[in-house]
Amino acid sequence: xxxxxxxxxxxxxxxxxxxxxxxxxxxxxxxxxxxxxxxxxxxxxxxxxxxxxxxxxxxxxxxxxxxxxxxxxxxxxxxxxxxxxxxxxxxxxxxxxxxxxxxxxxxxxxxxxxxxxxxxxxxxxxxxxxxxxxxxxxxxxxxxxxxxxxxxxxxxxxxxxxxxxxxxxxxxxxxxxxxxxxxxxxxxxxxxxxxxxxxxxxxxxxxxxxxxxxxxxxxxxxxxxxxxxxxxxxxxxxxxxxxxxxxxxxxxxxxxxxxxxxxxxxxxxxxxxxxxxxxxxxxxxxxxxxxxxxxxxxxxxxxxxxxxxxxxxxxxxxxxxxxxxxxxxxxxxxxxxxxxxxxxxxxxxxxxxxxxxxxxxxxxxxxxxxxxxxxxxxxxxxxxxxxxxxxxxxxxxxxxxxxxxxxxxxxxxxxxxxxxxxxxxxxxxxxxxxxxxxxxxxxxxxxxxxxxxxxxxxxxxxxxxxxx
Numbered sequence: 001x002x003x004x005x006x007x008x009x010x011x012x013x014x015x016x017x018x019x020x021x022x023x024x025x026x027x028x029x030x031x032x033x034x035x036x037x038x039x040x041x042x043x044x045x046x047x048x049x050x051x052x053x054x055x056x057x058x059x060x061x062x063x064x065x066x067x068x069x070x071x072x073x074x075x076x077x078x079x080x081x082x083x084x085x086x087x088x089x090x091x092x093x094x095x096x097x098x099x100x101x102x103x104x105x106x107x108x109x110x111x112x113x114x115x116x117x118x119x120x121x122x123x124x125x126x127x128x129x130x131x132x133x134x135x136x137x138x139x140x141x142x143x144x145x146x147x148x149x150x151x152x153x154x155x156x157x158x159x160x161x162x163x164x165x166x167x168x169x170x171x172x173x174x175x176x177x178x179x180x181x182x183x184x185x186x187x188x189x190x191x192x193x194x195x196x197x198x199x200x201x202x203x204x205x206x207x208x209x210x211x212x213x214x215x216x217x218x219x220x221x222x223x224x225x226x227x228x229x230x231x232x233x234x235x236x237x238x239x240x241x242x243x244x245x246x247x248x249x250x251x252x253x254x255x256x257x258x259x260x261x262x263x264x265x266x267x268x269x270x271x272x273x274x275x276x277x278x279x280x281x282x283x284x285x286x287x288x289x290x291x292x293x294x295x296x297x298x299x300x301x302x303x304x305x306x307x308x309x310x311x312x313x314x315x316x317x318x319x320x321x322x323x324x325x326x327x328x329x330x331x332x333x334x335x336x337x338x339x340x341x342x343x344x345x346x347x348x349x350x351x352x353x354x355x356x357x358x359x360x361x362x363x364x365x366x367x368x369x370x371x372x373x374x375x376x377x378x379x380x381x382x383x384x385x386x387x388x389x390x391x392x393x394x395x396x397x398x399x400x401x402x403x404x405x406x407x408x409x410x411x412x413x414x415x416x417x418x419x420x421x422x423x424x425x426x427x428x429x430x431x432x433x434x435x436x437x438x439x440x441x442x443x444x445x446x447x448x449x450x451x452x453x454x455x456x457x458x459x460x461x462x463x464x465x466x467x468x
Contacts, residue, residue, distance in 0.1 A: 062097070063098060064083065064084065064085040064097050064098065067085045067097065068081075068083060068085065082416075082417075082420060082425075084096050084420065084425075085097045086102075089115075090115075090117050091115045091117075091440070091442065092104050092105075092116075092439060092440050092442065092444070092447050093116070094116065094425065100423070101423060102423050102424065102425050103424050103425065103447055103450060103454070104116070104439065104440065105425055105427075105437045105451050106425045106426060106427050106436075106439075107318075107439055109291075109317065109427065110259065110291045110296060110317045110318060110403070110438040111317045111318055111321075112321060112322050113296070113318035113360060113440060113441045113442075114321050114364075114440060115440035116322075118321065118442070121321045121322075121356060123359075124355050124356050124358065124359040125323070125352065125355070127355070128351055128352045128356070131351075132352075133351060134347065134350040134351065135350075135351065136346055137344060137345065137346070141350075141351045141354070143351045143354035143355040143358060144162065144349040146354070146358060147160075147162075147349075147358050147361070148160040150358065150362075151327065151329060151361070152329075154300060154361075154365055155300075155301060155313070155329055156310070156331070157313065157329035157331060158330070158331050159329075159330050159331075159332065160328070160329055160330075161176075161327065161328045161330070161338075161343065161348075162325065162327050162345070162349030163316075163325070163326035163327065163345055163348045164324045164325065164326055164345065164348050165204070165316055165324060165326045166203075166204055166209075166288075166291075166314060166315075166316030166317060166326050167203070167204025167205055167206045167209040167326075168204075168206070168348070169290065169314035169315060169316055169326035169327055169328045170203045170204050170209040170212065170290075171204070171206055172314075172328040173253070173286050173314055173328050174195070174208045174212075174226075174251075175343055176312060176328065176330060176337070176338060176343075177195070177250045177251035177284045177286065178191075178250055179337050179338060180250070180333075180334050180337040181193065181250045181282075182337075183336070183337030184282070184337065185282075188247070191247075191250075192246075192247055192249055192250040193228055194229070194230065194248050194249050194250060195211075195212060195228060195229045195230070195249070195250060195251055195252070196232060196240065196244060196252040196253070197212040197213075197229055197230070197231055197232075197252075197253050198214065198232060198233070198234040198254060198255075199231060199261075200214060200261030200262055200264060201213055201214045201231075201234070201258065201288075202215070202255075202260035203253060203288055204290075205218065207222070207225055207226055208226050210225050210226075211225040211226035211227075212229055212253050214231050214261070230243055234261075234264060235264075235266060235267060237269065237270060237273045240273070240274070241273070241277060244277045244278065244280075244281045244283060245281060246280075246281045247282075249283040250283060250284065251278075251283055251284040251285070251286050251311075251312075252274055252277075252278055252283060252284070253288060254266065254271075254285075254286070255288045255289070255291070256271065256292055256302040256305075257291075257292040257297065257302055257399070257400060257403055259291035259292060259403060259429065259438070260291070260429055261429065262405055262429050262430025262431070263398055263399045263403060263404065263405025263430075263434060264398075264405075265398070265400060266306070268306045268307070268308070271303070271306050271308040272306075272308055274308075275308050278311075284310075284311040284312060284334065285310045285311050285312075286310055286311065286312040286314065287302075287310040287312070288313075288314050289301060289302050289303070289313055289314065289315055290314055290315060290316045290317055290326070291403070293313070293315050294317075294318045294319060294361075294364055295318070295364040295365075295370055295401075296373070296401055296438070296441065297373075297377075297400045297401040297403060298370055298371075298373045298377055298401035298402075299370065300364070300370060301313065305400065311331050311333070312328055312329065312330050312331075312334060313328070314326070314327070314328050315327045315328075315329065318360065318364075319361070320353045320354075320357040320360060321356055321357070321359070322356075323352070323353045323356050324353065325348075325349075325357055326348075364441065369441070373401050376402070376444075376445060376448065377400065377401035377404070379445055379448060380404060380437070381399070381404060383448065383449060383452045384404070384406065384452055384455070387452050387453070387455070387456040388406065388452075388455060388456060391459050392409075393408050393409050393410055393462045393463075394406060394407070394408060395407040395408065402437070402438060402439055402441055402443070404436070404437040404438075405429055405434045405435065405436055406434065406435040406437070406455075407430070408435065409433070410433065410462055411432050412428045412432060412433055412434060412435045413428065413432065414461045414462060414464075415435060415455075415459065415461055415462055416428055416435065417461075418458035418461040419458050422454045422457065424450075424451055424454040424455070424458075426451075437451070439451075
């Protein structure tokens with residue numbers, strides 16, 4: 001190949017022969033060649049009389065195998081995915097690349113509260129996309145302010161801080177708790193900085209949220225994580241009472257209903273105790289409702305079922321119906337300790353995402369919608385009890401509304417796979433022995449009956465697996 005090489009970088013000029021540069025007119029396109037297994041790149045070079053590469057290729061695989069193989073080559077291997085390539089959805093149904101239909105009882109891990117492609121949600125996204133998508137938090141934007149007002153109007157909170165995920169919302173809560181302690185105790189050299197969290201808890205995978213997450217296998221590869229976190233048995237009032245200390249404990253983080261941990265619900269007595277103990281110690285009480293909040297229990301907020309209110313509540317999963325958003329809702333007492341520059345985010349609270357969230361919040365917060373979730377949630381537990389309750393492998397069916405766990409005496413993975421092969425998508429939780437059902441809140445009773453029938457028919461795989 002006849003080429004003219006022009007380099008403004010003397011460090012790389014000696015290796016020009018190891019690179020090919022492709023150009024159309026005066027546009028430069030590098031064609032990178034691996035040397036000793038590593039990518040090498042030459043800058044500011046020009047080639048002539050060579051066709052430009054196609055940089056607009058899309059994945060157009062005709063079957064799942066091709067997509068799965070490609071994913072294995074280009075993605076960091078952090079996910080142990082189910083062998084399904086989903087390409088479309090409508091309501092509570094999903095479809096893979098081969099056209100197979102699945103009844104979705106996962107809703108993207110409790111995210112797609114209105115199901116897939118809800119017409120009002122689609123309209124909200126499309127309308128906003130035609131007007132304004134993102135301007136950053138350097139400026140004001142109407143959908144963000146309107147969403148914050150709606151959240152304040154329908155909750156205990158006085159103010160809102162937006163994030164992009166549940167983990168980020170919990171990171172904000174961590175920072176706000178420490179800043180609150182410093183602000184509230186200006187004459188104390190070392191204000192409270194420690195946190196209490198609980199067994200079976202899950203608060204996220206970023207370093208601060210990870211430190212609050214009890215599963216050791218999540219934390220150990222990345223230690224040392226944020227220090228100052230003490231774990232105590234979920235629901236154990238006596239053990240917790242000894243750990244919440246004035247001048248030491250900045251905040252207590254708790255999920256009113258634990259999702260990832262296995263669908264465990266707090267008792268009213270436990271949350272009442274936490275509220276009183278935090279008040280007495282000058283600590284903040286943080287409710288993580290990332291998974292259990294926003295209608296999933298049949299209440300708008302899970303803590304409303306208990307009549308106990310936090311200082312901070314973190315939200316995320318369902319709020320924008322499938323687009324990335326999170327929020328930390330706080331009282332004025334907490335907000336007054338936060339100043340300009342104490343925290344921030346480039347993407348958080350963008351116009352597109354907030355307009356979608358306004359539609360989700362408006363639909364879910366209607367009393368008749370919440371009543372339907374409660375009714376259908378009870379119906380689901382009843383039919384599961386009828387169809388699965390007498391099975392020897394089922395230890396307990398628990399939960400509230402549409403956050404339901406089926407605890408087994410054996411690993412749940414074979415059952416999850418058997419359900420998937422029969423057209424039903426469900427999740428695991430806990431120590432891998434809990435089947436987690438978190439369907440779209442719009443699921444019908446007919447779809448719930450179908451899901452319970454598939455689960456019942458698939459239970460036999462547990463006996464087959466156990467006998468091997």
